Amino acid sequence: MSGRAIFNKPLTRIIPALLVMLGLAFILSLAVGSSSAGLSDLLALSGGASSTAGGIILELRLPRALMALFAGIALASGGCVYQALLRNPLAEPYILGVSGGAAVGAIFGALVGLHSRPATVAMSFVFAMLAMIFVMRVARRRNYFLDSNILILAGVVLNTLFSALIVLFLSLIRDPQSQTVFFWLMGDLSSVTLAEAMAVAFPVLSVSAVLCLYGFRLNLIHLGEDAAKQAGITVEKDKWILFALASLAAALTVSFTGIIGFVGLLVPHAARRLFGADNRRLIPTAALCGGAFLLFCDTLARVVASPVELPTGVITAAFGVPFFLILLWRERNAP
Amino acid sequence: MRLEARNLKFSYGAETPIINGVDMLLEPGSMAALLGPNGSGKSTLLRLLCGLLTPSNGEILIDGRNLATINARERALCIASVFPGIYRQAAYTVRELAMMGRAAHMPFWGASSKDDEKQVDFALEATGMRPLEKRLISELSSGEMQRAQIAMALAQDAPIIMLDEPTAFLDLKHQMEILTLLRDLNREHGRSILCVSHDLNLLSKFFKLLFIMKSGKIHTQGRVCDVLTTQTMLDVFGVEVAIEKDNAGLVRIDVMVK
Amino acid sequence: MPLFLLVWLFASAVYAQERTVVDELGYSFTVKAFPKRVVSLAPEITEMIFAGGCGNRLVAASEYSDFPEAARKLPQVGSYARPDIEKIASYAPDLVIGSASGNPERSIARLRELGLNVYVIFPRDVKGALDSFRSVSELLGCGEHGFRLANALDARFESCKALPVEKSPEAIILFNLDPPISSGADTLSDDLLSWAGLSNILHDSSIRYPTISLEWIVSEDPEFIFLAIQSGDNNASAAFFDRFPNMQAVRKKQVIVVDPDLVSRAGPRLVQGAIVLREALVKARGKMP
Numbered sequence: 001m002s003g004r005a006i007f008n009k010p011l012t013r014i015i016p017a018l019l020v021m022l023g024l025a026f027i028l029s030l031a032v033g034s035s036s037a038g039l040s041d042l043l044a045l046s047g048g049a050s051s052t053a054g055g056i057i058l059e060l061r062l063p064r065a066l067m068a069l070f071a072g073i074a075l076a077s078g079g080c081v082y083q084a085l086l087r088n089p090l091a092e093p094y095i096l097g098v099s100g101g102a103a104v105g106a107i108f109g110a111l112v113g114l115h116s117r118p119a120t121v122a123m124s125f126v127f128a129m130l131a132m133i134f135v136m137r138v139a140r141r142r143n144y145f146l147d148s149n150i151l152i153l154a155g156v157v158l159n160t161l162f163s164a165l166i167v168l169f170l171s172l173i174r175d176p177q178s179q180t181v182f183f184w185l186m187g188d189l190s191s192v193t194l195a196e197a198m199a200v201a202f203p204v205l206s207v208s209a210v211l212c213l214y215g216f217r218l219n220l221i222h223l224g225e226d227a228a229k230q231a232g233i234t235v236e237k238d239k240w241i242l243f244a245l246a247s248l249a250a251a252l253t254v255s256f257t258g259i260i261g262f263v264g265l266l267v268p269h270a271a272r273r274l275f276g277a278d279n280r281r282l283i284p285t286a287a288l289c290g291g292a293f294l295l296f297c298d299t300l301a302r303v304v305a306s307p308v309e310l311p312t313g314v315i316t317a318a319f320g321v322p323f324f325l326i327l328l329w330r331e332r333n334a335p
Numbered sequence: 336m337r338l339e340a341r342n343l344k345f346s347y348g349a350e351t352p353i354i355n356g357v358d359m360l361l362e363p364g365s366m367a368a369l370l371g372p373n374g375s376g377k378s379t380l381l382r383l384l385c386g387l388l389t390p391s392n393g394e395i396l397i398d399g400r401n402l403a404t405i406n407a408r409e410r411a412l413c414i415a416s417v418f419p420g421i422y423r424q425a426a427y428t429v430r431e432l433a434m435m436g437r438a439a440h441m442p443f444w445g446a447s448s449k450d451d452e453k454q455v456d457f458a459l460e461a462t463g464m465r466p467l468e469k470r471l472i473s474e475l476s477s478g479e480m481q482r483a484q485i486a487m488a489l490a491q492d493a494p495i496i497m498l499d500e501p502t503a504f505l506d507l508k509h510q511m512e513i514l515t516l517l518r519d520l521n522r523e524h525g526r527s528i529l530c531v532s533h534d535l536n537l538l539s540k541f542f543k544l545l546f547i548m549k550s551g552k553i554h555t556q557g558r559v560c561d562v563l564t565t566q567t568m569l570d571v572f573g574v575e576v577a578i579e580k581d582n583a584g585l586v587r588i589d590v591m592v593k
Numbered sequence: 594m595p596l597f598l599l600v601w602l603f604a605s606a607v608y609a610q611e612r613t614v615v616d617e618l619g620y621s622f623t624v625k626a627f628p629k630r631v632v633s634l635a636p637e638i639t640e641m642i643f644a645g646g647c648g649n650r651l652v653a654a655s656e657y658s659d660f661p662e663a664a665r666k667l668p669q670v671g672s673y674a675r676p677d678i679e680k681i682a683s684y685a686p687d688l689v690i691g692s693a694s695g696n697p698e699r700s701i702a703r704l705r706e707l708g709l710n711v712y713v714i715f716p717r718d719v720k721g722a723l724d725s726f727r728s729v730s731e732l733l734g735c736g737e738h739g740f741r742l743a744n745a746l747d748a749r750f751e752s753c754k755a756l757p758v759e760k761s762p763e764a765i766i767l768f769n770l771d772p773p774i775s776s777g778a779d780t781l782s783d784d785l786l787s788w789a790g791l792s793n794i795l796h797d798s799s800i801r802y803p804t805i806s807l808e809w810i811v812s813e814d815p816e817f818i819f820l821a822i823q824s825g826d827n828n829a830s831a832a833f834f835d836r837f838p839n840m841q842a843v844r845k846k847q848v849i850v851v852d853p854d855l856v857s858r859a860g861p862r863l864v865q866g867a868i869v870l871r872e873a874l875v876k877a878r879g880k881m882p
Contacts (some may be wrong), residue, residue: 222422224421238573
């Protein structure tokens, strides 16, 4: 995590540029799809016309775009927080067992006959939160001190257990049901409704805003917990709040979208190289980049093999990895 | 700012207490060092005094106020401390590091004011780190890193600065640099310095006050020339030394090798 | 010609105690003339056996062998995708009948390694299903009942096709809604649609059971949408497309729920499936001049 930022401009110039990029990604997401509904139809919508194409955009593309935006923001900002708190470049919001828990919840729900969407979402969220609470409880030491190493260890171990459970449940599940669940496991934004996207909006945006405010304190905690404590930061309280909020946002979005990997891991790294490691800058920029990235990946997922639709998680991996390797390659001559 | 510890006790668990009844007094403007054999509890005492650990017994008073009743921010305005264990790979510049020392003066989200900038300028100049302020901390030498951390503590603008072995792993030149800096901070900027160290010879030349610890208690405390005696060295360290005092009152310690 | 075949079959059935057979994948082995203990590895095979009149020969069948009613009483030996090898072997069957489109090759191989006779069918389309039906009946020596039925079904299929239809209206069959899963080229349901006089909008898809985007279905706007959902609430399914009132199928009330077993099982009930699909078309045409 060393090195200089590529764009050292002040936030007041970067944020508007990122917002424009985000806006373009959003419009692209609405204007492009596996049908011929396009930009002109999008514009016609604002005129109040009701048509099949308009219906496609409003009913199908808009909820997806919104959820991609919110999930990207939640995952990327959460990723920054995790990487700073745990001082681990491989950390991301799923690491505390949130993704495994959500998957187990969804599949277990399908196994016991809960197929409806609200039931799946609820089971996912509950299991994800239970996993997080368990991991944090295990890592809690005397005086509410949170041991970061134990946190990672417990999270990884729990995720391993969950993976085994997922395989077990999948083998028990009746063939027809496994389709939906299997697709969800790889990140599926196709089932999102407008109501769901709106429900997620406020929690995700407010959590991300709070995480942005914690940027400076996060810098200090990242530097050293003793150094932060002696400088006047309430380190333990801050850690609890930060872990809880970041995991909450991740658990919320994963319940609706399934497991979309790489966003929480790679976007913070990319943003760090582009804009610097100061979390006051990093968290907001990473959040916006995350939203744009996921929007873009989702658009690709819908379009690249049309009419076949790929799970979004496949695209974030296929796209994210080479992109990140290029960033690393650029640094090969740096000290 | 006056720092006082009364009957301080501390243990990590149900084991034997590491700090077993410490009484000490640090007057404003002191230039003090904390010595003792390994395992005597020096680092632990320092952590207790600056509020990183909570004592199991006894109290710490700052100008008469109990440290336990002061919140983190206020405490940071009273005591700044420098410990090893900074995450060196963090991608912050020297200036950003120093600015972090201003945390207790800044709002929650860390926006710096002109005053903060001035204080950081001052801290960087006093520690001689101004030319290096744009350098990343991962690119600093050990001596520079130490000075950067002291700059951070200085920027914090607390009357008392505590340091845990600031000269460890440094070569002689850098040790001299740090100790000179600390002495200047004490003489010219009026800070109280409490420093844990091993280096008896250098210490005796820079510090006025010594606290010598043994087995969790303060064995001896007082002025350097009074406290550094062959008997004390034998009692505390179990080593025979020869002590020489010159006219300027500076003490030299020679280890007797048989 | 069919008569001659029948006579020849009776003769061989009566006089031969063992014969060599070759299954639809080209594997040959010898088997008893009238296998008494048969295990079916797929629901459609179970249906074929019962339809042929030899249901009493079955000692066990795979899960979901739920038609006819009598089949439900049979002990289950694992699923289509994972036959329970041990259990099958424990029944000491004279003959096991499996399907290449569902049972894994490894399971078939394993059963053969254990010394069991496994006959594998591979019906790729409607005609293929009928041929498999005939083969299975002949294999079991069920008598002419199976053949007669197969021929009758064949005739009905042909009559389906014979009905005049101008341009085939577009249709799609969905096996899952969330995400939408349909069938492309080289599938049973694709073939069924063309037999019923309909054109599968995914006919050119190289993926046999693709997961497609809802948006594409909406924009392709097929005249008929058949929902053959294998789990879940059918009433909820029917209302799935209501939020796109501009779609043809929604306007003309041609979003039709069908029993998935009728359109995806390569058994004798495929005819019913074709009829259901055909009836939808006829009813729709009947409304218009």
